[in-house]
Amino acid sequence: RLANQIPPEILNNPQLQAAIQVLPSNYNFEIPKIIWRDQQAQAKKVALQMPEGLLLFCTIVAILERFTEAEVMVMGDVTYGACCVDDFTATALGADFLVHYGLSFLVSMDTSAQDLRVLYVFVDVQIDTTHLLDSICLTFPPASALDLVSTIQVSILQAVAQELKAEYRMSVPQCKPLSPGEILGCTSPYLPKEVEAVVYLGDGPFHLESVMIANPDVPAYRYDPYSKVLSREHSDHTNRQETIATARSAKSWGLILGTLGRGSPKILEHLESRLQALGLPFVRLLLPKIFPSKLSLLPQVDVWVQVACPRLSIDWGTAFPKPLLTPYEAAVALRDISWQQPYPMDFYASSSLGPWTVNHGTRLALPSRPLCDPIKTPH
Template identity: 85%
Template sequence: MGCPSSFRMNSVGKKAGPIPLASRIGALNLGGVNSSLRSGCGLGQAPTNSGLAFILGRAPRGRLANQIPAEILNNPQLQAAIQVLPSNYNFEIPKTIWRIQQAQAKKVALQMPEGLLLFACTIVDILERFTEAEVMVMGDVTYGACCVDDFTARALGADFLVHYGHSCLVPMDTSAQDFRVLYVFVDIRIDTTHLLDSIRLTFPPASALALVSTIQFVSTLQAAAQELKAEYRVSVPQCKPLSPGEILGCTSPHLPKEVEAVVYLGDGRFHLESVMIANPSVPAYRYDPYSKVLSREQYDCQRMQANRQEAIAAARSAKSWGLILGTLGRQGSPKILEHLESRLRALGLPFMRLLLSEIFPSKLRLLPEVDVWVQVACPRLSIDWGTAFPKPLLTPYEAAVALRDISWQQPYPMDFYAGSSLGPWTVNHGRDRLLQHPGRLALAKVPERPARPFPAVACEACSCRDEEVAPLAP
């Protein structure tokens, strides 16, 4: 899996360095706290949403209840405090303060990936100065939105959780009055001019391109797609319930045959490999917004599939099965576990359950009587590291193949959180067909404003529920 072709350039073809962080972290006298912020505020004006919204829980409580008061948005002391954070990162501090006030939260937990932890102390200081809440940071590892850890937050006495850096993959029940969850995407602005120039220098006009990214760069991705549509046949694919253009390490769309290349905007390869596995015949490129490098990426899908088929073949002769439920946040799905249990019972196959926050080969070696393991945590554990385990380590999909519930699929499906997935061995199977009943997930159309594209999927706890995710990159 190498990168045979890569380059770094700026708009005139010269070498360019990494994008500056633009952080202005330093000493700042925040002064006194505005009493109106601490005691609650009147209602101000906020921009409207657009696109497709996922509304969780009861019927919408009205736009006015979700608008951020002008007393918060225009507070000079709060604006000065926010300036300490990087200017191209949107932590949505005003909305967070307003939501904490609305919930009358007393103890707030912050959860974020390791790449954002360096900003945690600053955010804690701001939130504690402008609300009445005590704020704490949850330092356990957070790999993705599937790791949102409301269980630990509740156990620590928190009544409000702010989850940074991921979309609302695991919706929370907003009907529970004693606990609230707010998802903050942390939209990151980047140099879109350099991205556009890199694409223009790489692909001839009229090429059919698919653009994908992680949630941090989705608003920039959609703006870039609008710019490129005059020169290219551009698509921003969607794998619902994700936002248009958003992909996960375990969930990516199957691209149409006419797509000639897929361009991933983001650092690292984990998410990109997901769309490469789902579309092995489509050339893949990665644009790193920090190094400003556009590279051609490779993935050995044939070798991966051969490894997985070998594990499935071994599982078919297994006498005893082990079912692992991931306990890292909400990573494990009890619904999938129950489905697997029912299938094994129907076939008369003995099994044991094992709860693990992290799955290591050394841990499973302690249970040699188990012939095959099925992990309900992250499919990529099996795909990426399955050969390192002493016994076959299957995904729920691979278990379905081993149990002959479904035939081997080509290409390999990356639909673990997709609403239109293959079967009940995925988290959101059948979600697209849910009826709009009170207290259940509903699809609602809201007015579209094409001049300002931004992530279209939202829920009551998401960054894009009340206002646009972030200003577009310059």
């Protein structure tokens, strides 16, 4: 749309271009877009929310303050991904514009009384495709059936798959409403049986582990674009059935709603209705971050269900003194559904198993490049 086009006086500003040159050339921080959106919003105070790995580039504050009229600040709390839009803190700090550097456009946008405007910036990352292609060709025999996945920052995924189609049976799987090939730590597609290996482009195992949990029989590989190493990966996640069995005898329940954008009030309401129907008492707790020490302050609760990040329970559930279930695991404990094998990684999938997931029953695709819209603060 014409209204969303960055004006030439911003895009071609030689002083702005010179300032951007100090940033890494293989990272696209979309500085002109931020400046244009800031001007459109007539923002007075801008908050930048960045994942920990990008905080070293927070000096872009100087660029933004030089080329806008706004005061710019960096939010120092850890950001785990696009599911952690911290609109609560941004509003409390007096910000009227939030720039969230993250992954997908996960938290719904709507009008709120605070009229906080949010812009998602994906930070496209360019990688050495020649080395990647050579690594794959040296590792897998011709005609192998391979799937390619990554996070939304790696925009060259389709191009890489196209290059490899001459030698391999390539596929870029999709778990809607995510983009083709895109995965999250809590959301990954089931891969067809004929797939011989899945290759993840990224620098950490967290997102790849999501695919591995959902597809335990498919060999998984990770290409690190920074170290330029292609390695075989293995998952050692513990079986959660014993924890669920313990939860079935619980007399009192605790429901935690994450307040960093990850929590879904719809899921919380579903859990509340199920516990009420079964006559099970429960307490509600709103937390930005969930720690064992916090939950130990309520020893009367026998089992906790956290509507925040499923991986918190899957990866670190054993660190908590009481069972800490995901909404899916709570559904199994309450006998709403039988235990699924393999474990479903469908927290944001529109084709998910049930109402204990965020987008169950919806078929809407996430916009690949969302506009700057008002955001409704989650309750």
